[in-house]
Amino acid sequence: MTDYGTRHELPAYLREWQEKIEARARGYGLDFFPQVFEILSFDEMNEVAAYGGFPTRYPHWRWGMEYERLKKSGEYGLSRIYEMVINNNPSVAYLLEGNSLVDQKLVMCHVCGHNDFFKNNFTFKITDQDRRPPEGAEDMVVSRKDRVPTRKWIDTFANHAARVRKHMERHGVGAVEEFIDVCLALDNLIDPPNRMLEGRARPEEPDEPESIEVPKLKAKSYMDSFINPESYVAAQRKKLEEEAAKAKRFPERPTRDVLQFLIQHAPLERWERDVLEVIREEAYYFWPQAQTKIMNEGWASYWHSKIMTEYAADGNEIIDYADRNASVLSSGGGRQLNPYKLGVELYRYIEDRWNKGQFGKEWEDCDSMEERRHWDRRLGLGRKKIFEVRALYNDVTFIDEFLTPDFVMEHRLFTYAWSNRNDRFEIDSREFKAIKEKLLFKLTNFGNPFITVEDGNYENRSELYLRHEHQGVDLDLEKARETLRCLFRVWKRPAAIATLIDGRPTTLRYDGKAHAALPGHK
């Protein structure tokens, strides 16, 4: 960390509150890394926010773009950042200078929730930097009880910045930045589930068992060495082996970690490879946050409400608190679902159900509405259940398991779709099934299409061949074309992607000069 830690220390009265709030949070069972709060001015806040929460990032224009947007919307009073926290050990969070005490308290409570989530939710294990076991050690993922993981991401990101700066000094800002743009076009092509397993000992793969049998001419045993001379057989075997090697696919099986494939196999300069590694590393860092947006924000909101209303807010602050809370959780009637709102309501819903014992076979089998309405077994398991949920679920499984028809009805969810006739988005359905399906689809792979590298030597012309696993929604064609252009820049040979367009199998291809849409797949 740079001098941020010292320059932006909390004043004493806020530090006092920090200690009080943290003690209270621990009392509820929240478990977080040590927390460092820093206080930033409006400009600094926008800067850090533009950098995704980090004090130092590699130079790139898009931080500037973000900065301008944040600053403008702040200045015009459209939106303001209240809270920012980074998944790091120790956790670092920022408070905005000049906010009222009630705001600062609210943020501290909220941050405790986030940090508990970062530390305990399973998806974030991917950001443990000591996850990969030393040679010969057993599986770390399993044996990690009570282990305090290393997450020095602020340092790591600063190192990334230093690496990229070094390349910029040598090769020019323009060249490196242009290449970063290319990499960013590809940075959603990673494979987090697989990376989760990276630390795990792989099951032994069977060694190439089949030795190649050279076909021989039939001969009596005493004639064999004459009819099939040793030298001939050896030569034949070698030839067959070579052919087999050639026929071997490359990559051996399709991989979703396109970035890794490119790092390993694309004809890149050394600095380009290094930049690509930086981008990939950071993409993995941000992945869990994208994957648990609803759960994470819901969890933090749940705890800020709890701690503020039961403890931290003074009587005369409660109206201000309620006002802030309402604006954070408002769904605005717009077409976006507010993840804060959806998340916190789902946790409360789960807590209520488990408190009353509304789960299990008996509950599921109960058909009487009357009985269900008054169902209360007074089990009081709610708190325990939501802590379990926050550790073991991500947004997809969270919604899949706990979104029920009752909940959907109570919260007036709907699906919407584009209407060609009226040229606008319209409410499509209030059916539970449709809503859940749509929501899950949006969340799976964080709304990214599944794309794999199928062949790095397509048609034996070392062309790159990707496949889009079509799940009912077409790719944005314009963007796909532009992305192919970026792939070409990295791969230096024509790149193609197999997909469906309006239900027809189509291969989009870019050969460095022109785009083509060819019917059919390979």
Next chain:
Amino acid sequence: MALNIDQDHARFRDIVKGRVRQNLRKYISHGELLGRQGKDTVSIPVPQIDIPQFRFGDKQSGGVGQGKGDQGDPVSGQEGEGEGEGSGKAGQQEGQHAVEVEVTLDDLALILGEELQLPRIEPRGQSRIMSDQDKYTGIRRTGPESLRHFKRTFREALKRQIASGTYNDARPVIVPVREDKRFKSWNTAIQPVANAVIVYMMDVSGSMGDEQKEIVRIESFWIDTWLRSQYKGLESVFIIHDAAAREVDRETFFRTRESGGTMISSAYKLCADILQKRYPADEWNIYPFHFSDGDNWSVDDTLQCINILKDRVLPAANMFCYGQVESPYGSGQFVKDLREHLGKDDRVVTSEIKDKDAIVDSIKTFLGKGR
């Protein structure tokens, strides 16, 4: 302290710069902007560059929302799909879409000034008049209930109750009576202001088509915006003319379509009369703008125009601007005559506006002198 982000931000601006300029032209040339003008604000897009990725096409996918409504109802908070220019240019690296930010007209004027490098206008020294401004800073004992000052009233009542011994610590109820009531009231402040008047004159003869009027409309909007940012009190006068001139209101000015001949002198004469009567030159900054297709009725009339300008309008005005829009019918002779006779006078600015794209340059010509 310089922030780290400044470098990144500067680079972003550089990337956009070439674009911003074109973009700005586009907004300016885009008549629609006026339509989406709120009370004091206009929404303008902030440039944003999207790095392409393999993504789903949006329309097919839809999503989940929350709130009331029946099937088929529109979903509010729609993205400005129509605004994004579906740039199909294959040679470009990034697509671009616009995020809209509501901007006040003052800011818009600032941006305009920055982009076109317009100088700030120096109001003419003698043109100062006083204006009265009312501010609610005072307190009175009488007034309407709607202006009652709650705190003061409460204090007075408290004072009275304590003084008269009717205040009870255990039950601190304060009941104001009529004498306790205090009301907000205004004080009048007198401030000097630099005032300005714009006189818009437009030729509405048969040869001015809808497209020509659209150009005039857009250009006057921007001129108005800019001058408004420079002067507190800005008044506008609208004059239309064919063979005869008359003063109209704003609506009529932009809507009217007449036919018939063109006598420009009639407009200038009316302009001069109005100025003389209502806007004495020592109190007002005066900006006459005239838009026409340049097809005047006769040479005699043109000469008369020039005389009126020389003798009556120019001495009073900060400057005189003539914009000539191109029309398929007009000869476009008038601008040449103006330049021939008054070209040396630097209070006279002429500009030819071929099409919508030329509006920006024309504004720059008009307002670039800082008068």
